[in-house]
Amino acid sequence: MLEIKGLSVAIDGKVKLKDINLKVGPGELHVLMGPNGSGKSTLAFSIMGSPRYEIIGGRILLDGEDITDLPMEERARRGLFLSYQNPPEIPMVTYRTFLLNALRIWGKEPEPERIAGIFRKLNLGDEFLTREVNKGFSGGERKRAEMAQMLLFNPKYAILDEPDTGVDVDSMKLIASTISDVLQRDIGVLLITHYARILSLLPSHFTVHVLVDGSVRAEGGPELAQRIEERGFEGGRF
Amino acid sequence: MGLARSIGEAAGEPDWVIEIREDAERHIDKAPFPIELTPLDLSKFSPLGEGEIKIPEIKDLEDLPDEIRDLLEKMGVPKREWRRVLGLVQVNEQSAAGMAALQYFQKIGVESYPIREALRKVDDIREYAFKLMPYRENAFVAYHTAYWQGGIFVRVKKGVKVQQPLHTYFLITRGAHAQADHALIVLDEGSEATLIEGCTAPLLTRFSLHIGATEIFVKKGAKARLIVLQNWPDYVHTRPYTRVLVEDGADVEVVVAILGAGKTTGRYEEIFLKGRSSKATIHSISFPRSNSRLEDVIKVYLEAPDTRAMINTRGVVKDRADSNSYITVESRERRGETFAHVECSGLILNEGAHHATYPIMLSSSNHAHLEHEAYVGRVSQEAIEYMKSRGFSDEEALSLMLRGYIEPVAAHMPFEFSMEIRRMAKILAERGAA
Numbered sequence: 001m002l003e004i005k006g007l008s009v010a011i012d013g014k015v016k017l018k019d020i021n022l023k024v025g026p027g028e029l030h031v032l033m034g035p036n037g038s039g040k041s042t043l044a045f046s047i048m049g050s051p052r053y054e055i056i057g058g059r060i061l062l063d064g065e066d067i068t069d070l071p072m073e074e075r076a077r078r079g080l081f082l083s084y085q086n087p088p089e090i091p092m093v094t095y096r097t098f099l100l101n102a103l104r105i106w107g108k109e110p111e112p113e114r115i116a117g118i119f120r121k122l123n124l125g126d127e128f129l130t131r132e133v134n135k136g137f138s139g140g141e142r143k144r145a146e147m148a149q150m151l152l153f154n155p156k157y158a159i160l161d162e163p164d165t166g167v168d169v170d171s172m173k174l175i176a177s178t179i180s181d182v183l184q185r186d187i188g189v190l191l192i193t194h195y196a197r198i199l200s201l202l203p204s205h206f207t208v209h210v211l212v213d214g215s216v217r218a219e220g221g222p223e224l225a226q227r228i229e230e231r232g233f234e235g236g237r238f
Numbered sequence: 239m240g241l242a243r244s245i246g247e248a249a250g251e252p253d254w255v256i257e258i259r260e261d262a263e264r265h266i267d268k269a270p271f272p273i274e275l276t277p278l279d280l281s282k283f284s285p286l287g288e289g290e291i292k293i294p295e296i297k298d299l300e301d302l303p304d305e306i307r308d309l310l311e312k313m314g315v316p317k318r319e320w321r322r323v324l325g326l327v328q329v330n331e332q333s334a335a336g337m338a339a340l341q342y343f344q345k346i347g348v349e350s351y352p353i354r355e356a357l358r359k360v361d362d363i364r365e366y367a368f369k370l371m372p373y374r375e376n377a378f379v380a381y382h383t384a385y386w387q388g389g390i391f392v393r394v395k396k397g398v399k400v401q402q403p404l405h406t407y408f409l410i411t412r413g414a415h416a417q418a419d420h421a422l423i424v425l426d427e428g429s430e431a432t433l434i435e436g437c438t439a440p441l442l443t444r445f446s447l448h449i450g451a452t453e454i455f456v457k458k459g460a461k462a463r464l465i466v467l468q469n470w471p472d473y474v475h476t477r478p479y480t481r482v483l484v485e486d487g488a489d490v491e492v493v494v495a496i497l498g499a500g501k502t503t504g505r506y507e508e509i510f511l512k513g514r515s516s517k518a519t520i521h522s523i524s525f526p527r528s529n530s531r532l533e534d535v536i537k538v539y540l541e542a543p544d545t546r547a548m549i550n551t552r553g554v555v556k557d558r559a560d561s562n563s564y565i566t567v568e569s570r571e572r573r574g575e576t577f578a579h580v581e582c583s584g585l586i587l588n589e590g591a592h593h594a595t596y597p598i599m600l601s602s603s604n605h606a607h608l609e610h611e612a613y614v615g616r617v618s619q620e621a622i623e624y625m626k627s628r629g630f631s632d633e634e635a636l637s638l639m640l641r642g643y644i645e646p647v648a649a650h651m652p653f654e655f656s657m658e659i660r661r662m663a664k665i666l667a668e669r670g671a672a
């Protein structure tokens with residue numbers, strides 16, 4: 001269970017998240033929606049442990065262990081994964097080198113074949129592995145590469161920050177089926193999205209949390225996502 | 239009697255050599271310092287090393303300062319090599335390995351002597367020796383030419399292709415640790431060789447000034463590869479000078495790694511592509527740190543049709559180090575086409591470190607195709623954080639990025655050095671992330 005308990009977060013002294021409570025169990029799908037700037041990515045980065053975000057209250061627990069004060073890499077090693085909304089470039093480091101070293105650090109076997117297989121599954125040919133990480137990758141390619149990393153690292157809980165934004169129809173399907181896959185493997189998923197579309201491609205039992213202005217204002221089933229799709233956030237009346 | 243003459247006479251050098259020394263000596267005060275380099279008050283230094291740095295006498299490897307021990311271990315230098323790499327071997331003591339190497343090379347067609355011996359016994363040496371030392375134009379070269387001591391002569395005979403790299407380090411008798419050692423290298427027509435100058439371990443030297451110089455003649459169709467490794471302790475000023483003359487269809491590749499830049503380093507390298515279709519490739523990587531000041535000057539002159547220069551320099555700058563690359567390519571050919579591609583970049587590891595690149599492309603004809611890219615940047619914190627989210631520690635993330643950054647240069651090094659250079663990047667990353 002990934003538990004967020006009364007989490008409040010500030011950036012440069014300004015409060016951005018207020019008293020967030022959220023529980024994601026193994027194999028569960030949770031959907032986080034909310035207007036631009038409402039704090040979704042802030043929540044994702046805070047859970048992952050980015051030092052740019054200051055936790056001013058609350059705790060984060062991973063399978064009962066308090067990880068609130070752990071550095072990012074320790075959270076990753078305990079089974080937390082974040083798929084970035086805007087995956088950055090790593091200059092001069094090829095994707096293959098990056099992944100092989102990550103596996104080495106994780107104490108896993110370096111498996112070039114498995115990496116290539118996963119990349120191909122996400123419609124990324126071998127040439128992507130010889131390119132610098134994300135350098136010159138299109139938006140959709142970056143998102144698919146994030147999904148590939150999720151498959152490779154096989155975390156316990158995955159936070160996916162808008163994996164469906166800016167991707168074409170086929171990529172969307174590929175990404176949705178990857179998410180379905182990992183749910184099947186009992187990975188808990190917190191999916192941040194603006195669109196009901198990807199949800200229609202995922203298992204139909206999930207919980208929607210609506211974040212407005214740094215607070216969770218509504219929670220419900222798939223019908224909540226449908227309502228947002230149709231009527232938006234109703235001028236913040238949530 | 240001047241100092242230049244007394245040095246030459248004491249060593250029993252031929253008159254013509256002593257005359258060159260004396261002429262150079264007269265130019266030490268007259269010749270200018272190259273504008274790119276930090277000037278030095280040369281009168282403050284003693285060419286013979288009197289009153290110079292007293293390095294603690296190290297009888298036993300156990301006496302080594304911890305920092306150096308630590309570095310050597312991390313770099314994986316075998317313990318039996320420590321004395322040699324640190325320069326603790328007695329002057330004039332030629333290593334057994336060096337003697338064996340000499341005999342072997344002699345057999346396959348490489349002529350090699352200590353430079354003084356060569357000046358006495360190689361017939362045509364006057365055609366080469368000091369011909370590439372512009373002591374009227376450069377005060378450091380004048381100082382070197384007047385007061386050089388020790389060094390080596392290597393000639394690879396016509397058509398001989400040497401597979402193993404020649405470590406000039408092993409071959410030098412007086413030691414690379416003299417204040418001004420002189421290397422003269424001739425690759426006869428169609429020959430091929432890799433020469434390695436210096437080594438990656440830090441050097442303990444009693445001189446606070448080093449002005450070594452290397453002259454290289456690459457004759458028709460020959461291929462020379464020069465690997466230069468430098469790791470100076472922080473009390474040393476160094477102004478190494480290299481000039482290369484490249485004939486028709488010949489090729490020179492220079493790979494430079496500066497692992498420690500001393501107090502100030504001013505490398506000055508000039509390559510003259512005199513022959514048609516001759517080519518120069520230069521890769522350089524440097525790791526200036528603490529309070530070092532590094533000036534890296536590379537000048538390539540395209541003087542014949544179809545000459546080509548490819549230059550790629552990279553600096554990883556840390557602490558309060560100040561690093562500057564001056565890359566000049568000048569096309570002097572008026573009719574034929576000439577080509578150059580220059581890339582120079584610097585990676586700054588922390589606030590307070592400084593790096594600047596000054597690429598200059600000069601040509602007097604529209605047949606010159608000269609292009610350059612320059613880049614100076616910081617390590618992307620965003621990328622580091624992203625890697626941390628994938629389980630990398632700060633050091634591991636920085637280390638991987640540094641390795642990626644130096645790889646294009648490291649890849650051109652012989653295996654054992656590229657390993658050491660990669661390890662160096664790792665050491666820097668560990669210290670940098672702290």
Ligand SMILES: Nc1ncnc2c1ncn2[C@@H]1O[C@H](COP(=O)(O)OP(=O)(O)OP(=O)(O)O)[C@@H](O)[C@H]1O
Nearest residue numbers: 011016034035036037038039040041042043052085
């Ligand atoms: N590093 C930062 N420095 C300053 N302000 C920031 C920083 N990160 C986020 N913010 C601000 O915090 C607020 C929440 O940003 P966040 O990225 O979490 O929004 P979001 O809900 O993910 O929006 P979107 O749907 O556009 O991705 C915004 O007003 C944003 O400008």
Ligand SMILES: [Mg+2]
Nearest residue numbers: 040041042085
């Ligand atoms: Mg966002």
